[in-house]
Amino acid sequence: MVKLTEGFAPFQEYQTWYRVCGDLNNGVTPLVIAHGGPGCTHDYVDAFRDIAQTGRAVIHYDQIGNGRSTHLPDKPADFWQPSLFLAELDNLLRHLCIEKDYALLGQSWGGMLGAEHAVTQPAGLKALIIANSPASMALWLQAAARLRSELPPDVQQTLLTHEQAGTIDSAEYKSASQVFYARHVCRLDPWPEEVKRTFAAMDADPTVYLAMNGPTEFHVIGSMKAWTVIDRLAAINVPVLLISGRYDEAAPEVVQPFADHIKGAEWVIFEHSSHMPHVEEREACMACVGKFLASVT
Numbered sequence: 001m002v003k004l005t006e007g008f009a010p011f012q013e014y015q016t017w018y019r020v021c022g023d024l025n026n027g028v029t030p031l032v033i034a035h036g037g038p039g040c041t042h043d044y045v046d047a048f049r050d051i052a053q054t055g056r057a058v059i060h061y062d063q064i065g066n067g068r069s070t071h072l073p074d075k076p077a078d079f080w081q082p083s084l085f086l087a088e089l090d091n092l093l094r095h096l097c098i099e100k101d102y103a104l105l106g107q108s109w110g111g112m113l114g115a116e117h118a119v120t121q122p123a124g125l126k127a128l129i130i131a132n133s134p135a136s137m138a139l140w141l142q143a144a145a146r147l148r149s150e151l152p153p154d155v156q157q158t159l160l161t162h163e164q165a166g167t168i169d170s171a172e173y174k175s176a177s178q179v180f181y182a183r184h185v186c187r188l189d190p191w192p193e194e195v196k197r198t199f200a201a202m203d204a205d206p207t208v209y210l211a212m213n214g215p216t217e218f219h220v221i222g223s224m225k226a227w228t229v230i231d232r233l234a235a236i237n238v239p240v241l242l243i244s245g246r247y248d249e250a251a252p253e254v255v256q257p258f259a260d261h262i263k264g265a266e267w268v269i270f271e272h273s274s275h276m277p278h279v280e281e282r283e284a285c286m287a288c289v290g291k292f293l294a295s296v297t
Helices: 042-054 082-095 109-118 137-149 153-165 171-184 193-204 207-212 230-235 252-261 282-296
Strands: 004-011 014-021 031-034 058-061 102-107 125-131 240-245 266-270
Touching: 004 082, 014 042, 014 082, 031 042, 031 082, 031 109, 042 058, 042 193, 042 282, 082 109, 102 109, 109 125, 125 282, 137 153, 137 171, 137 252, 153 171, 230 252, 240 252, 240 282, 252 266, 266 282
Parallel strands: 031 058, 031 102, 102 125, 125 240, 240 266
Antiparallel strands: 004 014, 014 058
């Protein structure tokens, strides 16, 4: 049995919930998991706890505003910036006393956060895994438009009609959006319970997602719309593994700049996955991550 420890890291006047699977003091570089969204919870990336079976401690946490961490539904949109989440990550590393030796895996938005963290060249970062993430939101939006254009014509029309009418809260719009999600977010049917839990949590409190992203994965109108890290990627100086799925909304052209600008970056595409290889091809994904970490830390 792997030891489980839960707690809260005080951050500013808030609380960041975290869970450690394994022993942080066993001499093996621990792995921190940053979830996506912005505005998801740790639940849908819970599968990465499998890595703890290799003897490496795995830390999950809910970013501020989400999950079991402090919720702040009344904060204005401009409160929710990458700098807030970078500061929260640094705070968590210090709280757990691992800031001098850790690896970081970020999924989707978490990978964007991970790239932002890595370009500052933190001394304790030993390896970075960027999973299903865009190097810029402009590229993400271009890919989303292309993937959306491949949806059935009636689905495309439903999406467009409700976006133009401002009725994106309607059941019809959500149903049409699900067609995209079933192709490019998670192709398992039904979705695993941990994935459902994250989406239910986002429905219950969409504060962060709406402020930074927008109403859906392909209708991005939030504060991250113009985000890019491409011009800073050359500063990343640790081993990097890139992960994506063949049917991923993070399409190859969205991930390509990471491969182009990060020296020595390794890229694995999972042929039967979309945006969540960690659940769609769980065993293969965990083996890939575990092998990479064993080779570089």
